[in-house]
Amino acid sequence: MSRPLPRIGWVTNLAAPYRRPIWESLARSADLHVFLLENRSRFERGRGNRASEWMSWDNAPVAVSEVPTVRLTAGERQLYLPRAVGRLPGKGFDALVLTGWESPAYWTAAARGRRWGARLIGFYESTLATHAFRRGPIASVRKRFLRGLDAVLAPGPAAKEALLSMGVDASKIFVGFNPVDVLGIHARAHQARASAAVGDRRANGHRYLYLGQLIERKNVAGLIEAFARLADGDSSLTIAGSGHLLESLCALCDQLGLRDRVAFVGPVPYERVPEVLAEHHTLVLPSTEEVWGLVVNEALAAGIHAVVTRSCGVAASVEGMRGVFLADPESASLASAMEASRRAWTGPVDQPEILVHTPEAFAQVVLDAVSARR
Template sequence: MTNVAAPYRRPVWDALAESTELTVLLLENQARFRRGGTNRGREWAEYDAPTYEVAELPTARVSRGESSYYTALRVGFLARYRPDAVLLAGWESPAYWQALIWCKLRGVRTVGFYESTLSTQRHRRGPIAATRRRFFKLLDRVVVPGIAARDAVLAMGVDATRIDVGFNAVDVEGIAERAQAARTVSPRSPDSAGHRFLYVGQLIARKNVRGLIEAFARIASPDDSLTIAGLGDQENALHTDAERLNVAQRIQFTGHIPYSEIAGLFARHNTLTLASTEEVWGLVANEALAAGLHVVISRTAGVAASVADMPGVHIVDTSVESLAGGMQASKDAWNGPISDPPILAMTPRSFATVFEQALRVSDRSISADGTKY
């Protein structure tokens, strides 16, 4: 069960469906998603799943800011699927509690997926934090995508032997292949000497794109450029910032880039910058590393702790000064796309294996490197 069919999650579902009879239950439906005025592209509501079933659960939705909360309109909605195990990809919505209670009453195995980190948890104490702790302690196991999320689950009081640690995965092999193909078809012109920075994501306050633009203005040489790909309510303010800082001619706003075209976008750039003040993970960093790019990542992002030792990674604070320093360091160190980046080992298949082990067994935990502890 999950809110929406995020494009980057589908390779993991494909891999899981190779060895299980998988049904993905979505709390959001296509029609409502398209009416919702979202910053996400249409591909988030257009899915084709020949290897597994996708079903939209009838729900009522209440939205607040970036968050949506769902309540299932049918009692016992899981009964028709007769599940051996249920993977719950959230906890905040009543629908997840409805599913958890149904499973507990019938002895069905439950596994939770938790991505947030201690730095992204908005409630560390009080009734909301207590409710979250209760939810995860009721689960049979919890899968987390990295060590930062593991630490957050441990802080809830969940025993380490019930936590399975994987590595948040995207289609790294496919992205690497498509990026290399794009570079082969359109190699960089010898006279385009400037460094090409890139941001991909929503144009909203917590992404700190305004700080990124100011950092770019501080370190950019005349031939350097910055591409900003995404949608959001800060777009007009970002254009204003670029004009005020006299870098508008070197910044390109592309709007939303379809997920199918993201590898080609990476192939045309050198360094991705993720400057978020709050970021549960930041899968775009996985994608950029798979494409051979350098990445400048704020240490508040969940991905930072898991990729800090990889080549081409520059971990920074969210201040303009620190961002500028990381971007300059990446620019100085750039010597072409990284060959055979370590992120290529973090495949959807390896992540799906962690989920499957959590869904099937109860006597082990899997560390980030695949060892038992």
């Protein structure tokens, strides 16, 4: 008789499109049920810079439920208070994956899981550089929560370092590589390059791309200033995204005389990301603070270069890969890395190293954490 599949509850805020491949992979080896602390109707009323696809799970191969919650917002942070405790996972689950610690909903889910004997597994992405609270009561609460779990998933060495600094037992930490659908992106980018539509839009000069929110910590102003430093007058910069800094960034381009070389194209639907990447040579992620930076995974999967600041959690995991150029967030350092990328460009990378870091590989890390001996 075959053993029953482990029943896993995955508690998270949103149905982020880049998480679906992990869920799909887990669903082949586990009975997975995803619990969302956000709900569609509230999300659509105030989703900020997020597209509707961040709460789309139609035709998902796993069960998905919305948990009734009250949402409190402070800047980029959302805290969720459960309104119906019984809607959180509990009895009957072998393990719960908790993707946050700040919200009371995660503490409640942990208490329910502990009561019913579920293995509690955290998903912790933050790094020492992105810790907003290094000491004091909030830091103590975070440490207590993480230490009390049975296992913690660390998507990269920078997150593992942060966990160890808080006293989490090394034997509880399961390190993976924060994934996106690298093989799918690679195939779609290759297809896009082969199409006449992409070919017709190619211009002379090196094409740089920023893809993300237009908010302070993303340091898009620093990127524009770095672009202004480049001696190559044929290069161009595409800024794809939305946010409250749009007007000031346009004004900065006017001030620096760059409006004919910098294009603001608005947000890009997730399904079009591979095509947009394929139209460019170098992605730049200039953030002063970034827990990871999955757009770097996507860029490398598409075969283009990536300039990424050392402030990003992804930097430690992609350093040394072909086409990766690390920089500091200051404009001079960004400009130097961007110029190095331009000089090194000889065409798309055919088989980038990032292709081995699949959602399937990360799903196996999750299963290892689920099945590890208590």
